[in-house]
Amino acid sequence: MLDTFEGYLRRKGLRMTPQRELIARTFFGNKGHVSAEEIYKQVQKQAPRIGFATTYRTMKLLSEAGVASLRSFGDGFSRYEPALRTDHHDHLICTQCGHIIEFEDDRIESLQKTVARKHGFRVTDHKLELYGICSKCRTRKR
Amino acid sequence: MLDTFEGYLRRKGLRMTPQRELIARTFFGNKGHVSAEEIYKQVQKQAPRIGFATTYRTMKLLSEAGVASLRSFGDGFSRYEPALRTDHHDHLICTQCGHIIEFEDDRIESLQKTVARKHGFRVTDHKLELYGICSKCRTRKR
DNA sequence: CAGTCTAATGAAAATGATTCTCAATGTCAA
DNA sequence: TTGACATTGAGAATCATTTTCATTAGACTG
Secondary structure, three states: OOOHHHHHHHHOOOOHHHHHHHHHHHHHHHOOOOOHHHHHHHHHHHOOOOOOHHHHHHHHHHOOOOEEEEEEOOOOOOOOEEEOOOOEEEEEEEEOOOEEEOOOHHHHHHHHHHHEEEHOOOEEEEEEEEEEEOOHHHHHOO | OOOOHHHHHHHOOOOOOOHHHHHHHHOOOOOEEEEEHHHHHHHHHHOOOOOHHHHHHHHHHHHHHEEEEOOOOOOOOOOOOOOOOOOOOOEEOOOOOOOEEOOOOOHHHHHHHHHHHHOOOOEEEEEEEEEOOHHHHHHOOO
């Protein structure tokens, strides 16, 4: 993962710096769905001198390198999640508590490809989000 | 459509004003996937005195009334599309030219419900977006 | 090692979509 | 008519993200 990133940088004539390494490691240490600001705060604890500009810049680099993928849910800001995961997964989002569950379903995936092909599209990425109320919130409600 | 909106306003003790009506009509006159700014520009042509604040406010009202639904694609800003359409549809988005194609697929819909149920979710809404390159862009490319 | 070239950094300012504030205006009901 | 609010438009404010810019650090050359 980190190697892929380093390779990308080298290929582009860019450098692997301590800051970039720390930010990348911090990012990979997360479960996913992390906003740039969250990364920034975590990084701050270990290296308070690192500015948010560098964090944002590095997140963008990670995304360009293909090791992070940008995902914008409905809320104000963009989240990153580790790419290159073997499983393609989608999201179930509770509109009540904000909890996010990942799932995958091969049948849906293959239907998506079929539909795209029918419209002459070559799909490079996709995003499926189901919004609803999770069981916990539903029982808590009444 | 407009009646539904009017009903919502009345129920909330709010008023149907000329501005709101024009904005609503303009919105309904569009195919969908319109940003608040686009609506604003269109409205401006007919009534230059209307400010963007009013446009934004009215779009939010339309959304609360359930006649418009907010959809944020990856780009910087939020788009609205007419709700209450009989067909549930999803989007194919060309990352090259930005063209958006709507599609619907009942099998995918029902699979979504199945998956959600398995996780104890009651789905209220969903969003499926396939990103790729459309046939036009693909042939133009080489 | 010294010198040079360029990338990288952090702080602060800039941006751009959206929201809020506020004074002025409109509308309804009593 | 009057009072009570809702509404409006203009501009200021917000908030995540980007850009600018002066400074620092790295890597390479001789």
